[in-house]
Amino acid sequence: MTETTPHRRRRVQAKRPPTIHDVAAHAGVSRGTVSRVLQGGHNVSPASREAVDAAIRKLGYVVNRAARSLVTQRAGSVAFLLSETQDRFFEDPNFTTLLRGCTQALAAHDIPLVVITAGTEAERRRITPFLSAHHVDGVLLISSHRGSPMVGHLRRAGLPFVCCGKPLGQRGKVSYVAADDREGAKEMVRYLLESGRERIATIAGPQDSPGGVERLAGYREVLAEHGVAPDERLVEVGDYSWASGEAGMQRLLARVPDLDAVFVASDLMADGALTAIGRTGRRVPADVAVGGFDDSPVASAARPPLTTMRQPWDRISETMVGRLLAQIGGEGPATVILPTELVVRESA
Amino acid sequence: MTETTPHRRRRVQAKRPPTIHDVAAHAGVSRGTVSRVLQGGHNVSPASREAVDAAIRKLGYVVNRAARSLVTQRAGSVAFLLSETQDRFFEDPNFTTLLRGCTQALAAHDIPLVVITAGTEAERRRITPFLSAHHVDGVLLISSHRGSPMVGHLRRAGLPFVCCGKPLGQRGKVSYVAADDREGAKEMVRYLLESGRERIATIAGPQDSPGGVERLAGYREVLAEHGVAPDERLVEVGDYSWASGEAGMQRLLARVPDLDAVFVASDLMADGALTAIGRTGRRVPADVAVGGFDDSPVASAARPPLTTMRQPWDRISETMVGRLLAQIGGEGPATVILPTELVVRESA
DNA sequence: GGGACGACTGGGAGCGCTCCCAGTCACCGA
């Protein structure tokens, strides 16, 4: 009778971390019971729960995410996907605020955040398999441009996602969270009007970005509501960069020397505008009032500090994460618009 | 004779993604052979390899990372760990540059980057189990302060890690990649001396950060080498923030009105210094030359644009990733110092 | 008394991989 040699291989390794099996043995219960405690402890007697908790603490047990993922078919992580030319985002001061907010909001749920860039076609090709294989459970999509190709990819992959800002040029229902750009712009322009300004110019954001479009629309709307005749010579369009703000302001001042206020669609551009104004010898806010948008760090560092509309980044990131988790949990898409807040400093 | 009912449960679900088994069946080989192809194709006949590749393409097969992790005991991902008060980093323009560089360098190896913050004690407690359970294979540690507690944690967890910048106050060998702060500072001060400046002040960085210490040391060293008597009235210490640069410059000018140059340890502080100088009616660079450090975006946006030392962020992040992967592969710790580069603009 | 029910538990099966052993087959040199 030959003895069966059951190739017990058991990789030799220095002290493997404890498994659910060890915990079960220590607590004198079965693996099933430990697993039940791990996911909330329903249908577990108080005595068992306590024994398991004690064993977990004693052994320093941490669940093995790979094993869990394998059976639950869930990655247990979420992606922060930058679908945009690198520089545009990485130089945007709002970007880090958003990243920080999302990281924190997810940390509360114990969900790791994976950062992925998809600025070029090559990068998109590389990450598509990653996404369609569901190596993350959902995606926070950061893209400011019209028609990001990622929206289509994500839909096809069947991955839940939430956009930051309204995605332009998309058919069908897309989840997004955005600040109320139009209402924010209106409030700022209204504030300028009410503080007695009469010739209010604007430097808008790029017209292929939702913020750019909406803020310009808000500007026009308020003026119309107040019976001010539209004057296209008072409108410049920038690209959110410092330089475009400076250049835009220069053109505005050349065209309409007696303007007495300007609503600039981003703080960075507003800072550039400040420089252009200063160069002509005009004083801010005495001669020209300047209103920005974002309340990014440059706003308080600018000279004079900028009056601006604060974007509620904390709430935006929290809401994005909340929505994403809801969608991963099976809920349908939704859109959330959050109010902005006027921050009065010295420039207006 | 009761028939054994083998509870074939096989979760019913809409079209599961193809597994290695499906690929094997399609290619007419065994799972083992597919697996071998997946990891480089050693000991696989060309015919098999080709059949497997074709099957993979046809089925759109993507390896299941969870399953692989489970058996290899490797997470297949790496952490970007911010061990620092949130704001300090998230407002640092270099931070995003570094994050971008690391993401890109890792993307080339198909390794996802997980962002983790550990600014507070509570956060550290939360992430410690995550790290010690090896939910990532290694850590890129971003911390500018003396004695980050994370170094100890990581050591205890046996996780490979590489610091960005020399970690202060650490015993034992720690891997790090840093710019040559001291040599960079020396080059800048040398440049100021050679362009005829005689009373050169400095606004140093915080003295609990390696950059702060080294750049100040470099400043002192060059002056000594050139036979300039040390004068502590010419030294101010800031915290890298815009405001501290402005305040420091104000104090310097009050104390030593006839200084004709200043070496500022960061561009952000240098921009603040510019404002303080401008307010006194002095001209830059005619009256006071200003040299910064970093070559961050503010350097070119400043008025006048800053002459500064460029930190080689791209190479730093690439090198950090390279070192980390080497350590994950079993190599020992190492330190790498990369040269900085003088960028001459208008301020000096 | 007996059936129904709810609370709780144990443990088999299986998630999709990699690892490793035992082959098989051709080829070579003695």
Add this chain to the structure above:
DNA sequence: TCGGTGACTGGGAGCGCTCCCAGTCGTCCC
């Protein structure tokens, strides 16, 4: 002819979990 060797392959075992089924108890109601 035969053993040895190297290239290649198949498939069992097992990584650490969760899921689910089949139990085992009390309890309660008819």
